[in-house]
Amino acid sequence: MGKxxxxTRLLSDALDRPLTTGExxxxxxxxxxxxxxxNYRKQIRLLREAAHTMSGISTPGAANGDD
Ligand SMILES: [Zn+2]
Structure with missing residues (x-):
């Protein structure tokens, strides 16, 4: 599966830009x-949370992509 x-690229892009419905x-x-x-998604989430924690930035209401 070359998918x-x-x-994984889309999961990474989702941190930087809104994904389309199709994506x-x-x-x-x-x-x-x-x-x-x-596992990849779990890892980049942990990385993002760690980055936010370290920079002290809180982003209330930030969408996390889950229902
Ligand atoms: Zn896969």
Whole structure:
């Protein structure tokens, strides 16, 4: 599956820009089938939270992409 490269790039892009509906759909369809990409998402979330904690910036109301 060459999809993983695309999905992980989208997960990374999501930190910097809003994803399109089609991009979210691609992620949501792929993640349940792929532990590698689920782990990737977990890692970049942890990294982002750590970065926010270290910089002391709180972002109330920031969307996290989950329901
Ligand atoms: Zn994958």
């Amino acid at each position: 993983c490269r695309n999905i 979210w759909v691609a992620i949501r369809l792929h993640l349940p089938t792929c532990s590698g990409c689920r």
